[in-house]
Amino acid sequence: MQKLTAQRQAILDIINRSDKHWDADEVAFKLKEKGISIGIATVYRGLAALAEQGLIESIQLADKKRYERADKSHHDHLICTECGAIEEFCKPEIETLQDKVAAERGFKIQGHQLLLFGLCIGCKAGES
Ligand SMILES: [Zn+2]
Ligand SMILES: [Zn+2]
Known part of the structure; x- marks a missing residue:
């Protein structure tokens, strides 16, 4: 390198x-x-x-x-559109489903990113 x-x-x-x-x-x-x-x-x-x-x-x-x-283990993200908070998660069920979707189409996955946009718990509580 x-x-x-x-x-x-x-x-x-x-x-x-x-x-x-x-x-x-x-x-x-x-x-x-x-x-x-x-x-x-x-x-x-x-x-x-x-x-x-x-x-x-x-x-x-x-x-x-x-x-x-780059050295964190694989995870996906929840993004708060109000305050910009970013939370990390990893759900084995979702990972497995993605592999299944790709396999059904003969697709070889090289990587993926899953971003969920919405309101975090704090911003949701602050909504009137
Ligand atoms: Zn928020
Ligand atoms: Zn992250």
């Missing part, structure tokens, strides 16, 4: 040291806190490149991408 630039290594470190799902702005803010000044366009390119190399995972939301550590 080619060596990462210092900038990309700094981005990777931030993501690897947390369980969060980061967007580019949050990563840029964190870099700034650590005294590392990288333009937002460079952060975007760095995140995309790290995901391309499989060093981080990307999740495509409606409006933007978020990124997380």
